[in-house]
Amino acid sequence: MKRTTRVMLSILLILVIYLFVFFAEKFMDPFIKRVLNTGFIYVILAVSLNLINGFTGQFSLGHAGFMAIGAYTSALLYMSPEQKLSNFFMEPLISPLDQIQIPFFWAIIVGGLMAALAGFIVGAPCLRVKGDYLAIVTYGFSEIIRSLFNNLQNITNGPLGLKGLPTHTNLWWTVSWAIITVIVIKRIVDSSYGRALKAIRDDEIAAENLGINLFKHKVLAFVVGAFFAGVAGGLLGSLLMTIDPNSFSILFTYQIITIILLGGLGNITGSVIVGIGFAFLMEGLRFVEMPMKIFGITIPGILGMRMLIFSILLMVTILFFRQGLFGHREFSWEGLAKLLSKRKVSE
Amino acid sequence: MMLQLVEAESSKKPSVKQTVLKMEHVTKRFGGLVAVSDFNLDLKEGELLGLIGPNGAGKTTVFNLITHVFPVSEGKMEFYGQDITKLNTDKIIRLGIARTFQNIRLFTNMTVKENIMTAFHAHLKSDLFTSVMFLPKYQREEEYIQNKTWELMKEVGIEHLADYKSSSLPYGLQRKLEIARALATNPKLLLLDEPAAGMNPDETLELNQLILRIREKYKLTIIVIEHDMKVIMNICERIIVLDHGVTIAEGTPEEIQKNPLVIKAYLGAGDEDA
Numbered sequence: 001m002k003r004t005t006r007v008m009l010s011i012l013l014i015l016v017i018y019l020f021v022f023f024a025e026k027f028m029d030p031f032i033k034r035v036l037n038t039g040f041i042y043v044i045l046a047v048s049l050n051l052i053n054g055f056t057g058q059f060s061l062g063h064a065g066f067m068a069i070g071a072y073t074s075a076l077l078y079m080s081p082e083q084k085l086s087n088f089f090m091e092p093l094i095s096p097l098d099q100i101q102i103p104f105f106w107a108i109i110v111g112g113l114m115a116a117l118a119g120f121i122v123g124a125p126c127l128r129v130k131g132d133y134l135a136i137v138t139y140g141f142s143e144i145i146r147s148l149f150n151n152l153q154n155i156t157n158g159p160l161g162l163k164g165l166p167t168h169t170n171l172w173w174t175v176s177w178a179i180i181t182v183i184v185i186k187r188i189v190d191s192s193y194g195r196a197l198k199a200i201r202d203d204e205i206a207a208e209n210l211g212i213n214l215f216k217h218k219v220l221a222f223v224v225g226a227f228f229a230g231v232a233g234g235l236l237g238s239l240l241m242t243i244d245p246n247s248f249s250i251l252f253t254y255q256i257i258t259i260i261l262l263g264g265l266g267n268i269t270g271s272v273i274v275g276i277g278f279a280f281l282m283e284g285l286r287f288v289e290m291p292m293k294i295f296g297i298t299i300p301g302i303l304g305m306r307m308l309i310f311s312i313l314l315m316v317t318i319l320f321f322r323q324g325l326f327g328h329r330e331f332s333w334e335g336l337a338k339l340l341s342k343r344k345v346s347e
Numbered sequence: 348m349m350l351q352l353v354e355a356e357s358s359k360k361p362s363v364k365q366t367v368l369k370m371e372h373v374t375k376r377f378g379g380l381v382a383v384s385d386f387n388l389d390l391k392e393g394e395l396l397g398l399i400g401p402n403g404a405g406k407t408t409v410f411n412l413i414t415h416v417f418p419v420s421e422g423k424m425e426f427y428g429q430d431i432t433k434l435n436t437d438k439i440i441r442l443g444i445a446r447t448f449q450n451i452r453l454f455t456n457m458t459v460k461e462n463i464m465t466a467f468h469a470h471l472k473s474d475l476f477t478s479v480m481f482l483p484k485y486q487r488e489e490e491y492i493q494n495k496t497w498e499l500m501k502e503v504g505i506e507h508l509a510d511y512k513s514s515s516l517p518y519g520l521q522r523k524l525e526i527a528r529a530l531a532t533n534p535k536l537l538l539l540d541e542p543a544a545g546m547n548p549d550e551t552l553e554l555n556q557l558i559l560r561i562r563e564k565y566k567l568t569i570i571v572i573e574h575d576m577k578v579i580m581n582i583c584e585r586i587i588v589l590d591h592g593v594t595i596a597e598g599t600p601e602e603i604q605k606n607p608l609v610i611k612a613y614l615g616a617g618d619e620d621a
């Protein structure tokens with residue numbers, strides 16, 4: 001298949017998705033719309049974390065920290081001065097943040113850039129360690145961010161969090177950012193840079209002995225991943241209308257790691273499908289936390305039962321599908337064409 | 348007229364061979380263990396040097412020192428006159444030194460083709476933005492990489508396996524893939540660490556020809572570590588013998604074969620010492 005054909009088909013697919021978004025925004029049930037929005041934010045998070053953990057092989061647990069930075073930065077930029085005033089009643093917000101208000105789009109971008117900057121600052125010292133150590137150091141980073149945001153009363157409003165954020169996030173935003181994330185990361189992975197990242201994952205010593213600067217490329221993956229995590233944080237803040245430091249705890253990172261493990265490390269298709277599926281499962285499984293009557297015995301509702309189901313799902317995946325549910329099978333137009341032609345032959 | 352004559356004269360004269368790699372008093376200590384001690388080398392352009400010695404003699408350590416897998420404890424190394432003693436691995440490689448590994452180090456999750464294509468990354472001129480946007484400059488580079496990769500696969504005879512996972516190749520072909528991958532970094536000096544290990548006699552013979560052929564074609568200077576004397580004695584012009592980190596002999600294959608110190612290092616002391 002020619003490159004131009006593939007590009008045309010991809011553009012067509014994107015148009016179809018936007019057509020869906022158009023109708024969804026008009027006619028769809030607000031609850032399902034909300035779940036879909038969350039799903040697309042999960043996609044952004046999972047695909048960006050996959051660049052770091054899956055393709056570059058650097059096991060990072062810092063994604064929630066980058067999200068928090070993105071969420072707070074953008075929220076403080078797109079909130080109106082009056083909203084800020086009503087939020088910061090304990091201690092006033094420092095100037096000039098209390099007077100600034102910029103459009104949502106730019107606020108999200110700045111949030112992403114701040115997260116990327118944090119990714120660079122954190123990545124530079126952290127990426128000198130590998131494996132489990134890197135996981136611990138990045139986990140530490142995300143906890144430091146949480147603790148900082150809990151205590152910086154005059155910037156983040158501390159544990160009170162920010163409430164009554166204007167709802168800008170809708171399917172247009174989340175879908176567009178999810179598409180941008182997938183395209184950018186897919187293009188990185190398919191380029192010469194992606195080959196270098198995968199080489200680092202497979203064998204650092206061999207990669208270095210081919211003249212690849214390990215440090216530079218690891219930081220690169222970290223910065224790009226952090227940028228999109230920041231963007232996702234900004235979108236999530238405006239969707240939930242409220243953010244507080246504790247909502248960006250390590251549990252959030254675990255959820256994203258669950259998604260990329262289920263979808264397959266280094267598999268973008270898997271991250272996208274499981275990301276959206278995860279959001280629906282999270283809502284669909286709410287019934288297990290309700291009080292239930294089984295065989296005449298009443299079981300009181302237990303909060304957190306959903307996570308138990310995800311844990312079981314994760315264990316089954318790791319035991320029986322080591323490569324994730326999708327393995328190394330990526331979506332491609334060639335693959336689809338082959339599948340369709342095969343089906344025709346069998347008919 | 349006179350000037351032209353002089354120029355013609357000088358171009359005819361066989362030029363003095365340039366020094367590729369110069370190592371002076373290179374020593375490496377791991378704690379109390381001296382892995383390599385006072386290693387000296389003056390490698391001329393186009394030379395094919397063999398590095399031999401019993402197990403644990405420090406041969407691979409010499410390679411690891413050249414490519415700065417770890418730093419030297421003492422001594423100095425120069426590559427084409429440039430001091431490389433303190434340079435990082437990736438920089439040294441980009442200057443034009445390439446190596447293969449004793450225990451093959453391929454990118455096992457990647458195909459044969461991708462393995463070689465990866466090696467071109469060090470010399471990629473397009474920045475990240477150009478590559479991600481697939482701009483014409485990057486397209487041209489990518490095309491160049493594809494063509495060169497194909498050429499290298501043909502050179503070592505693995506072009507029919509281009510899309511196979513590199514881990515699925517038999518041992519001998521994995522070695523050849525590693526050589527092709529090393530060549531892709533466009534080296535001037537190639538370090539081969541036991542290229543014939545695990546090969547049968549036919550494959551070894553073929554490997555000898557391959558090494559001589561690539562030296563000619565890519566104007567390489569080569570250092571080979573090898574236990575298989577069929578490789579060392581047939582293709583090397585000069586041999587250095589290491590034992591317990593100490594250089595015990597240096598010379599042509601004929602000289603080395605007769606050297607009593609070498610025989611002692613390999614076979615142990617004779618009766619009179621027992």
